[in-house]
Amino acid sequence: MSRVCELTGKGPMVGNNVSHANNKTKRRFMPNLNDVTLQSEALGRGIKLRISASALRSVDHRGGLDKFLAKAKDAELSERALKVKKEIMKAATAAA
Template sequence: MSRVCELTGKGPMVGNNVSHANNKTKRRFLPNLNDVTLISDTLGRSFKLRVSTSALRTVDHRGGLDAFLARAKDAELSEKALKIKKDIVKAQATA
C-alpha cells in the first residue's frame, strides 16, 4: 500500500539524518496517514479513505467532505476521491 494521502496527494519526503559529528545519511519523512470513515452529507453515505491528519483537520475546517472536495484540485485527489467528487457534483446538479 502506497504511503500517499487520498485527499491531498501528500507523500513521503526525503531528507538527511544529521549526527552530532555532522555525518549525513538519507532518510524518509513519511506522512501521518490514518484510515478514516468520512460521511458525505449530499450522498448520505460513508466512505473509507486513507488520509493524512493535516487533511483531516482541513476537512473539519472547511465543513465536511463535500465542501473539501468542492474546493480540491482534481490532480491532487486519488481515483477513489475523484469518483466521490463526481458523484457529489452529479447529486447536487439533480437536486
C-alpha cells in the same frame, strides 16, 4: 499500498539524519496517514479514505467532505476521491 494522502497528494519526503558528529545519512519523512470514514451529506453514507492528519483538519475546517471536495483540485485527488467527487456533484445537481 502507497503512502500518499488520497485528498491532498501528500507523500514521503527525503532528507538527512544528522548525527552529533555531523554525519549525514539519507532518510524518508513519511506522512501521518490514517484510515478514516468521512460522512458525505449529499450521498448520505460514509466514505473510507486513507488521508493525512493535516487533510483531516482541512476537511473539518472547510465544513465536511462535500465542501472540501468541491474546492479541491482534481490533480491532487486520488482516483477513488475523484470518483466520490463526481458522485457528490451529480447528487448535488439532482437535488437542486
